[in-house]
Amino acid sequence: MSTPTYTPLQPLQGSARMWGTIALSAATFMNVLDSSIANVSLPSIAGDLGVSPNQGTWVITSFGVANAIALPLTGWLSQRFGQVRLFTMSVLLFVLTSWLCGLSPNMETLIAMRAAQGFVAGPMMPLAQALLLSSYPPALAGMAMALWAMTTLVAPVMGPVLGGWITDHTHWGWIFYINIPVGLIAAFITWTIFKKRETPTRQLPIDKVGLTLLVIWVGALQIMLDKGKELDWFHSGEVIALGLVALIGLAFFIAWELTDAHPVVDLKLLKLRNFWTGTVAMAVAYSLFMGNLVLLPLWLQQFMGYTSTQAGMLMAPVGLFAIILSPLVGKNIQKFDPRALTTFAFVVFSLVLYLRSNFNTQADFGTIMLPTVIQGVAVAFFFIPLTTIILGGIPPEKIPSASGLSSFARIVGGSFGTSIAITIWQDRAAIHHAQLSELVNIGSSATNSALAGFGAAGMGTEQALSQINRMVDQQAYMLAANDVFYGSAIIFLLLIPCVWLARPKRAAAGGAGAADAAAGAH
Incomplete structure (x- = not known):
């Protein structure tokens, strides 16, 4: 199929440009916010859904991996559906998946919805840039990008504060629900202003084999990293299998992408x-x-x-x-x-x-x-x-x-x-805990002094030992964090x-x- 002729669009003027910039920036803000807002909420989410805080990190990694897999598809999708239509669909699907994230009854559902959210968010960032640049004359392109860049830098500042406040004062689900009004307004304004500025579309072949291999090796490697600790790493057949799938998948992916006429990733x-x-x-x-x-x-x-x-x-x-x-x-x-x-x-x-x-x-x-x-x-x-x-x-x-x-x-x-950081943190904490525990014995004056102090506070022997173990835990995880840093x-x-x-x-x-x-x- 021949490539459609495309006449460059004239820049937007006045209020249309202002509202277009606001809508694109709001959608970007929402996207970036969601990559950092969950960080401080992990312990609360994990506790509410009955898993360990370390397993809760899947909430972040599932979003990131799916987002990364979707990124190489943006060029193909935008030529297939048009930049404006794809961006609007991406924002609306992001709203839907955000709502489903907040409703998740268990960790498995939340991880699946976060992966879906990350995938539909993939095209939003590059398309927001493209649409914004087409709205401004070349002389003002630098200013347009500076305005847009500020959004991507303010969101990580707001994310932890907003996420922390929401988690402490209401249900953690609201860290996702707040996307709904922002996304709906951004999608409405974007479609209203940009629908007449749609880019031409054409049918392009998609590298289905390359995309499948990409999902397989990246997914297998991420699951191996996330589950390795609880399955005792390479003492587990499941971890070994995941590692082999990732390695073989990567090898085939590289070989395929270097020879395909329309690679999903241009290696x-x-x-x-x-x-x-x-x-x-x-x-x-x-x-x-x-x-x-x-x-x-x-x-x-x-x-x-x-x-x-x-x-x-x-x-x-x-x-x-x-x-x-x-x-x-x-x-x-x-x-x-x-x-x-x-x-x-x-x-x-x-x-x-x-x-x-x-x-x-x-x-x-x-x-x-x-x-x-x-x-x-x-x-x-x-x-x-x-x-x-x-x-x-x-x-x-x-x-x-x-x-x-x-x-x-x-x-x-x-x-x-x-x-990797969370896994090393846990492993180093276990080593430090073992080393510190060796110092807690009946011949240690510090141990006897601590036991006497807890006894004077009305604690029984078991309670006092439990308190000492908690202190050892605190020290071990602090030393482990220091090691990672x-x-x-x-x-x-x-x-x-x-x-x-x-x-x-x-x-x-x-x-x-x-x-x-x-x-x-x-």
Whole structure:
């Protein structure tokens, strides 16, 4: 079938442009908010649905994996249905799946609905960018992207605070129900303003084999990472089977995608030095970022006595410096070497995690918050320069594929990082618990002193020993969290040479690249 002729649309004017920008930004805000709002609510969700908080991390990883799988399909779907129609459908389906998430009676249903929610959310971010850019004249494209980028940076600040407040004051389901009015209004305004600006459609072949293999290997690997701990890893036949499925699926996926005429993921882009070095650095760094972002509120709520609201307040400042500095970084990116800016970001991330690795159970609110505030600086200097490296020198017709593949790697990295961080945290906690327990014995003056103190408080021997075990647990999980923070700090420093393998072209940094970077900031 021949490609339809397409005349570029004239920019929107006046109130239509203003309301169009608001609607697209609101939909983006809702999408990004949902990737962070559940973080501080995990213990409450898990407790209400009768599973462990660690199993509750599936609520985050299922969304991320499904979202990543849907991203490469955006180009095909938008040409099949049209950008405006696809975006509106995506928002309405997101509203429906959000409602079903809130109604979920058990963890299995919630995970399934979160996966569906993540999948239908896939096209929203790239299409919001495309529609927004078509609404503004080229001279104002930078401003349009800055407005849109602010949305993606405000949402992670609001997410933990809003999620914490909702969880403490009403049913956790409302963290999903709040999407309903926002989504319906955004979809109505978008369709009203943009329906006459629909892009041409055409029938395109879809890489069904590649898509199936993608779902199989990514899904098997994520399930293996999430269930490995409870099944005792490779002592379990199920984990071994999942690992083999993931490995064989990945091998077949690579072989198929490199030979198919219309691959769902264009792996040939990995031949480009800037692309593969930037994508690897982005995926690994984002996995560390997300893993620690989920671990911190879990530790605070389970072992430090923080409420969901307090944990949310502690997580929120990560966006403050990011909101202030990101527009400055985006505006001046062409004046600096993006490798140097990324190196600065990684050093700051490493410093933040090093500060966290020195926490103890006596750490107060201000001590725990300080690294979170500093982390916002790293976020601002991380996404925009790295995306400039990734997309630098890529032909314009390959930009959508490159952006989709790098976003896929980033989101999958975030989901894997979450599972790996929680697993290592648990394993290190078990080791620390065993080591600390050896020190609790009848010959220890500290043990006898503690038992005497609990006895004076009216506790029986069993109650006193239970209290000591709780204290050992608290110390063990704190030391384990410190281990994860310290290890992550080292890996950030080890990533710096990877960034310097790139040879970025200064002129490649543009508004769209900065916007893609901002899209990653959640």
